[in-house]
Amino acid sequence: METDIGYDADVWRQMSRDLGLTAIHIPESYGGQGFGVSELAIATEEMGRALLCAPYFASTVMGATAIMKAGLEDQKQTLLPGIAAGEVIATLAFTEEHGRWEAEAVAMTATHEDGKYVLNGAKSFVLDGQSADLVVVVARRPDSKGTDGLSFFTVAGHAAGLERVLLKSTDPTRKLAKLTFSNVEAVLLGEEDNAAGPLRDTLDIAAICLANEMVGGAERLLEDAVAYANMRVQFGRPIASFQSLKHKAADMLMEVELAKSGAYYAAAAADEGDEDVSALASLAKASAADTYMQTAIHAVQIHGGIGFTWENDTHLWFKRAKSSEVFLGGSDYHRERLMQEWDV
């Protein structure tokens, strides 16, 4: 956590080489395990619970999914096995300094000259962007607007003209970078001008996985808070015997279980090719985000003074809850998206 790359290389090797976690939802024909979003979501739930510091979300959830959704057959053959093996760390560079998550907001341009694509502009809030080996970038044709003219590209992390700056982030468990592209040569990923659909699918799956990750984190916070309340004695009795805390804990459990149902349901819907998957992804994301943040607030409160100290780990989940609340779009954005998806 307290390094620039933000993770332990030994842990990453165990996760990828020994456990195969980096390969879960990548098809077997590309060196993966061939499971679905539901299984990927189970992994992210457990990582959220453990507050894992690793480039998993960037590489497997976002990078690999984008390549699976957008890439041509030979590109998938080339790019996915390395990510599945954990040897290549990928990421998705999508949003920009404005921090908006709808495809229309992409301003970065890709010009096509002499058979080469050249990227200019800046991407921000890129997960593990400072350490990724492979950056999947969304950019647009200079004269295009809206969701038209968008294409995916791949760029090596050390490409000439790519400047990567680690951002100071509140949540020390997620590394964010700003990537500035000055005439960076890029390879088109998939079909030109056709990124909107695959991008939507990728962000839906990312939102669903993030929702599951948040549910895992919220559940852990609740368990820790209850364990602390059972142990902590004031006025001659465990504070967990006070109704004010018991009722708060019951509310927390209800919220966590409801958010969990939303997250699980959305993951299953993604595997079943449910037409409503974008709506369900937004529903799950907003519900889990509100729940995680609220649970974190309650968890600090139940810990009392110790909960506000650096020494007590609760603040790490609190900060993860805060960064997850806005990453991939805040709850208000996802609720509005839900309403549009449902034709309200």
Next chain:
Amino acid sequence: MIEFNEESVRGEVRAWLEANWDPHLSLVAWRNLLVDSGWGVPNWPKAWYGHDLPLALMPVVEEEFEQLGVVGVARKGSSSLAAATILAHGSDAQKEKFLRRILTGEDAWCQLFSEPGSGSDLAGATTRAVLNGDHYVINGQKVWNTSAHHADYGILLARTNVDVPKHQGLSYFLIPMRQPGVEVRPLRQMNGHASFNEVFFADAQVPREFMLENEGDGWKIATTTLMHERRYADSMRREVKPSERPERIYREEAEEAAIALEPYTWYPQRAGRVDLVIERAKATGRNTDPVVRQEIAKLMSMARCAEWTGRRARVAQEQGRQPGPEGSLGKLASSYVARAANRVHTMITGTDAMLTGDDSPMDGVIAEILVSTPAISIAGGTDEIQKNIISERVLKMPKETRIDTDVPFRDVLNNTG
């Protein structure tokens, strides 16, 4: 029948129904046949109108009944609870006297547990039962008694001893309702309906042989009733719509159902009518207000997640897994959904929310939502009690220190002053 499997059960039920089912019979005549056959309550013991059928095979029997449009035994809320309790705790003589007439629908029952002074704290009941020769004399008041005005009997929790701790001094009676010492008055709710009653006892009498088990066993027996109440709470409200077919038995069944279901007409509104929110928002044009859209999305998300949580609990149950916390949360979640739905309906309805009846949207349905949702967080165990149960049983948090359980009831503070 020696051993049960789906095929054998289906075959037996179908054969018996094909030989005996006749919609031209009277309701009571048919139900007597059904009770004698053991297919009216097949999960009951063989000795008492059943076949000892495992619960898992009950749906097979129900399917066969539905297939032929067969009318089943009477299933009125409180009567079913009385039957289940008598079956579990009654003497043979009590079972002989009461069970058949409950199943045929000839006797209707009501539940007499809650009191003005003891709601959540049911074991604090102060209605007294004093033995006088061959009968007990009852004095006191009960409340929230659904269908008491139609009832022939009531299941009554009353105190026989005030010198022992509260849970030990209660006894369980089967009281005849049609007698001079029992007065039933309708209780009007804040939404204008009168779905419940208050019942007053002034020297009412219960024959000594109508007490279940012994003096002091009342609380133990009441927990049986409450367990069945929770289990049947949903199914009673999901009552099958009576058939509109012309034969005599269907007409009689429809009349019976109309009386039994009358108290529940506002129950959908009590739950908040989330199903109406989007169509109402579109109809009123409030769907263009971004603030309203946010609130609708919050509500719909919570309602869907609550529904899926219930589904997780059912699947766990069907697969024979130990239900996780999801099984204990439905009631609490429904309170939050209903409250949020009330707010959103109000936002959508605007100033019209001041109106009711045919001056108001949807001929008063919306107005009824707005004044009915407070019931859901109180009835059948308040939210506060639900949270105690969840925190103690699921989260294993310690019980609140209690000062009323180990002292004689007469020394415990209560509401009677």
